[in-house]
Amino acid sequence: MVTHDRIRLLPLVTCLGLLAIGTAARAATIANLFNTGVDSSANALVGAGVPDPHYSLIVQPGSATAVTVDATIWPIFGGPWVPNNAGSRWIGPDASSQGPAGNYTYQTSFFLPGNAILSTVNISGLWGTDDASVDLLINGASTGNVSAGFTSLVPFSITSGFVLNAINTIDFALVNAGGPTGLRVDRIVGTYLVPEPTAAGLLLSGLSLGVLALRRVKS
Numbered sequence: 001m002v003t004h005d006r007i008r009l010l011p012l013v014t015c016l017g018l019l020a021i022g023t024a025a026r027a028a029t030i031a032n033l034f035n036t037g038v039d040s041s042a043n044a045l046v047g048a049g050v051p052d053p054h055y056s057l058i059v060q061p062g063s064a065t066a067v068t069v070d071a072t073i074w075p076i077f078g079g080p081w082v083p084n085n086a087g088s089r090w091i092g093p094d095a096s097s098q099g100p101a102g103n104y105t106y107q108t109s110f111f112l113p114g115n116a117i118l119s120t121v122n123i124s125g126l127w128g129t130d131d132a133s134v135d136l137l138i139n140g141a142s143t144g145n146v147s148a149g150f151t152s153l154v155p156f157s158i159t160s161g162f163v164l165n166a167i168n169t170i171d172f173a174l175v176n177a178g179g180p181t182g183l184r185v186d187r188i189v190g191t192y193l194v195p196e197p198t199a200a201g202l203l204l205s206g207l208s209l210g211v212l213a214l215r216r217v218k219s
Contacts, residue, residue, distance in 0.1 A: 025117060030190030032110045033123065036183055037068050037089025044086055048072075049095030054108050055183070057093060058171070061102030064093035066183075075130070075180045081150045082128055082184060092182035101178040103134070107171050108185075114165030116192040121162045125188030126153035127172065130181050134173040139163060147174070153186055 034054040037045050045052070048070035055066045069090040075081045075097060081090060091106070093099040112121065127136070129147040136145035138161040145156040162168055172183050 024196040025120075025193040026196055028116070028192055028194050030110050030112065030123070030192070033188050033190045034108065035088035035125075035188055036066075036091045036106075036185040037084070038087065042087065044084065044089050052091045055091060055106045055185075056108075057104065058107045059103055059105035059173070060093055061100040061104075061176075062093075064099065066091045066093070066106055067095055069097045069182050070095045075150070079180075081130065081180075081182070082153055084184075085186070088184060088186040090182045090184045092180075097130070097180040097182050099176055099179075099181040101176055103173065103175050104181060104183075105171050105173045106183045107169055109167050109169045110190065112162055112164055112166065112168055112192070113194075115194045116162075116164055117194065118162060118164060120193040121159070121190070122192070123158040123170070123188065123190040125156055126186045127156055128153045128184040129172070129174040131175055131177050134175055135171075137169075137171040137173065139168055140171070150182075150184075153184060 034042060036055055037052060038054070039045055040053065045068050048068055050068045052066045052068065057064050057066045069076060069092045071077060071084050071089070073096065076083065076090060084090060090097070093104070127147050128150050130150040132149060133147035136143050136156055136158070138158050141161045143156070143158050143161070145158075148154045158170070172185065174181070174183065
């Protein structure tokens, strides 16, 4: 009789175990990702020549700081560059957007917590460059993303190459033939999944209930 009762309880114990092991996850957002030309509240910076607090020029032909480009003059006003909006602005090596020919790389960084499920991390957005883009890199590794230039913003997506519990970097690399040059990043967002904090508790509870049920039948 005891043997039969224990056998009849096995499906219940199995279900409890599976329920506990099936780890739930919830969505989370990377908090410290910003468009170009915005403040810490994600509002567009006011004025021209204002240093961007989230993007730095790590490669440039000369000494320069990434600053907001003057929207009241060409190439934004009356020019070919995509107009600014309330959520992002063009940045460049100078308020007038003028810079010597050569390679430019703008870098931004963010922290990815250790509890993120690595395979679920994704960063996406829109970007434009003057002149042509070279690559978009995550932690120094190529992602193969390229822009369409300065007349339109096109999507980019990063789904691998991240490091958990560490500062990660995104590099926007471009080349300038001389004259106007700049970078525009808009609608950037990063998401990932994290295990629910109750998953470990469910595991212990489910296994404990199963063991207790078997012990009661045995006794």
